[in-house]
Amino acid sequence: MDIQKQIYKLTEIGIALAEERNLDKLLDKILRETRLFTGAEAGTLYIRDKDHLVFAVIQNDALGSRCQKITQNLRGQQLSISSSSMAGYVARTGRILNIEDVYQIKEGSEYHFNPEFDKKEGYRSQSMLIVPMKDAQGNILGVLQLINAKKENEVIPFDSSKEMLVLSLASQAAIALKNAQLTKKLKEVYLDTIYRLSIAAEYRDSDTGAHVRRMSHYSAVIAKHLGFSEEEVENILYASPMHDVGKIAIPDRILQKPGKLTKEEFEEMKKHTLIGAEILGNSDSKVLQLSEKIALSHHEKMDGSGYPYGLKGEQIPLEARIVAVADVFDALTSPRCYKPPFPVPKALEIIKEESGAHFDPRCVEAFLKGLEEILEIKKKYQELENEK
Amino acid sequence: MDIQKQIYKLTEIGIALAEERNLDKLLDKILRETRLFTGAEAGTLYIRDKDHLVFAVIQNDALGSRCQKITQNLRGQQLSISSSSMAGYVARTGRILNIEDVYQIKEGSEYHFNPEFDKKEGYRSQSMLIVPMKDAQGNILGVLQLINAKKENEVIPFDSSKEMLVLSLASQAAIALKNAQLTKKLKEVYLDTIYRLSIAAEYRDSDTGAHVRRMSHYSAVIAKHLGFSEEEVENILYASPMHDVGKIAIPDRILQKPGKLTKEEFEEMKKHTLIGAEILGNSDSKVLQLSEKIALSHHEKMDGSGYPYGLKGEQIPLEARIVAVADVFDALTSPRCYKPPFPVPKALEIIKEESGAHFDPRCVEAFLKGLEEILEIKKKYQELENEK
Structure with a gap:
């Protein structure tokens, strides 16, 4: 795909995201579209809640229909914003991580891979691209973790020339997320007010x-x-x-x-x-x-x-x-x-x-x-x- | 500016737009950012309201502070979605118009330039780039009219290689507009409901x-x-x-x-x-x-x-x-x-x-x-x- 086409694709995705105002559907869509864009077999989307990351969505084509259940189980679980996890490291530093094989991360590295999920689900994570979701002020609203880029059934490293495009996409996703959260909040306040005043009446x-x-x-x-x-x-x-x-x-x-x-x-x-x-x-x-x-x-x-x-x-x-x-x-x-x-x-x-x-x-x-x-x-x- | 830089710039603008939820400020920003991006001296932003276009903002560096007054006077005025105007033609067909000199448009063309504004304000429109603001479904929500691209005080034609980027930007602007309109509507409904129920009480x-x-x-x-x-x-x-x-x-x-x-x-x-x-x-x-x-x-x-x-x-x-x-x-x-x-x-x-x-x-x-x-x-x- 040449760069021009990639830009159009990117804008198209950004627009589709910006239009989705249902928060759950949006989260799902953000992860799905960025996976498609990078050819990732799996991925995890974390949302920032104050000083923690919270699991929002997990997608994994290899695990198929089990994913929904895994998402349900993990949803809402917290991860601290620190180097104890790779997503936490990205949320803390705002840097992009593009790793060829997460099991080859050297000891003494600033971030660590936690193999617990792989063990439990019988999966083998290898290449990973982890990007922060930043708003226009540079605030980090979430982290996108893309796992195992694939080409003809082989796991390959994530294309480093795409990093900035993914970062752009993640930022567009961040704003869409912010908007959807704001709309959700507005609607909640609306309903709460209706209840209060109707009760008053x-x-x-x-x-x-x-x-x-x-x-x-x-x-x-x-x-x-x-x-x-x-x-x-x-x-x-x-x-x-x-x-x-x-x-x-x-x-x-x-x-x-x-x-x-x-x-x-x-x-x-x-x-x-x-x-x-x-x-x-x-x-x-x-x-x-x-x-x-x-x-x-x-x-x-x-x-x-x-x-x-x-x-x-x-x-x-x-x-x-x-x-x-x-x-x-x-x-x-x-x-x-x-x-x-x-x-x-x-x-x-x-x-x-x-x-x-x-x-x-x-x-x-x-x-x-x-x-x-x-x-x-x-x-x-x-x-x-x-x-x- | 190379294409990579242009993409980053584009995404940056898109994000800044998506974050602006105040409708008036957003409209102003959309026009200002697209003018900056294309080097346009002037521009007009129209919003679609059912089967009409409505003037929303006019900016013109040559007319300076008079613009605010002109905007106020024109604001809310309607233009039909038809070939009687160039913006109307773009809204009807969804096509981009990139014209070197609007006074040289041939008779029998599908669209027409209306010199009334130029006459009244003593301005000379020459090059124009007019793009539709489309949402993800292809609905046209507005029209961006960019006037007189400038280089070293000379009016030049709009760079045709930028057309698609401007179209992308216009689409991002369209979604930001849609979101801001929705938020505005939600808030109006909220306030109306509060009033009704408070009056009831x-x-x-x-x-x-x-x-x-x-x-x-x-x-x-x-x-x-x-x-x-x-x-x-x-x-x-x-x-x-x-x-x-x-x-x-x-x-x-x-x-x-x-x-x-x-x-x-x-x-x-x-x-x-x-x-x-x-x-x-x-x-x-x-x-x-x-x-x-x-x-x-x-x-x-x-x-x-x-x-x-x-x-x-x-x-x-x-x-x-x-x-x-x-x-x-x-x-x-x-x-x-x-x-x-x-x-x-x-x-x-x-x-x-x-x-x-x-x-x-x-x-x-x-x-x-x-x-x-x-x-x-x-x-x-x-x-x-x-x-x-």
Whole structure:
């Protein structure tokens, strides 16, 4: 490949990396693309976390499908930034290491090869190219370790003329990583804020904060099993916690009444759907537009007996039909001042019974498909609750 | 410059671009860096908005400081994606145009040069290199128009061997642009959501939604004039709208009482600071940590006469001291059920009088420095209010 072609290839890879905003996919892609570029059979990607390196991805064509498991086991394990490992040495010094055979590193060298992985997995590491992932300020955000360059089934040394190109690529990868991390952080903060404020809006109600967290994750699971795209699932996760913000406008005497509501009081209570839609309405944002729909219609029922408009079937936005199942399931399985929590089988029975009447049968089906995930979510937030 | 050096330069520029997340700065940087790379005296950057190109930045060393004004005037103006302009032709076809002299373009050519700008500004465009900004999928996100390559004060044609490098750079710029736009969008959605939910939390109160919007922008202005960094100012903008979420837990009979509160009722009312801090507390997010501080301490006073803890001076977090000024100024200049809005001079008088007693003198000073901006914000949201 001539130098011009290499540049185009390099830019192409850089662009593909820069566009990937899903952090896990990005990490995988960075390692895969740099391996392809250098012809490496295997490789490891480490990310810097303060004064440590953390295993992020391991790829090894010789080990095949075992790699995923190895990655899972090693993921999150730490390596100190010091000469005790080669990656640690690169992270400490910012230098590139290009070694013909790691088992031939001389004693007294500034860095050391640790043969533990080879022994355990029955692999033979030989040539290695290890480069730092630097940002524009020269900060080292991670380390790329490329193992065993191959040519016609022979392990050969890494081409030293490619070192600088790999370093460039690693730096582009570093920025992509930084951007993906920033986006992830932004989204986490966004969701955390939605939860806090939605809980605030439900503070006067009997609900605990865990309700909005649980029901939003349940809704996301149902959406996923209905075949929604990743982005649509995420939007439901963000939009659904706000479904009851309209309750804010319901007077204490109704919202906190211990007994049954009178007809007039219930009419007042129903308005929380309309008020919620008003608070969330007229936004340019997809998430808020969706939250408006959900707030307005999450009490509609398939048979037209719901409120505020008595919409039927497909007239009700699908996302509101999803949230209806998630919301009711959580209400059934949670304690309320007027009832203990129902056991899951009892709650499932009620949900199934109401399929076609209260609930959209497709949503109930998707809910049942995702039941295992839903019970995991329930368990997780139960534990969080108990920890308090 | 040899090809190796050019590659490094290219990657360096790409990385610098990818790191810039402020959209305005990024656009400026993209044009500046590509001009430097090609030796162009002038240039224009267009961004695609659906089926149009929109002027984003104009740079022209020959026109000097007039450029900023020209950019301001042209900014947002549209160009159709068609052969009626050269940039439009490039956006339509995705081709690179490298023209020695735009006044020599033959009649019957597929694209046309529009001499209007030259006439108006007394400039002579001659050589031009126009490249599309493509993402990894080949979508055209913008067009870079580089004008008059210079060598020793002579206009020369653009070096055709550099075309592909400039195209690479333009593509890297395209991704950086996409990322910056996405981040901007995410932040806008975040802020919009905070406003909606904070308004919800204050729904039972007499406040209109515009209060949280105004006071958060006032707080940001004060922070800016205190020398806070851009990020810190942004954090205050996001955190301050949530200052009163704790009011959610205050019963209707106190929150909505028309007359003066009894001592016991006021003690109850004061708890909104503690409850707000509880709702927002224990988060990993900087914005929420800041909002917790502000919720807790925005009713403290410099002389120790505030609540909930009667903190004095520097004991009160600076951000809470900022919000205190912004919050009170907005309350003074807004109508309440028990008072008409005070005119601005009267409100300023009160704020100044309370400097050192209620308010931190440094915050009052910063507030007065930013008064012009603050009154603009006030006017803007006044108008939004009236439109409803």
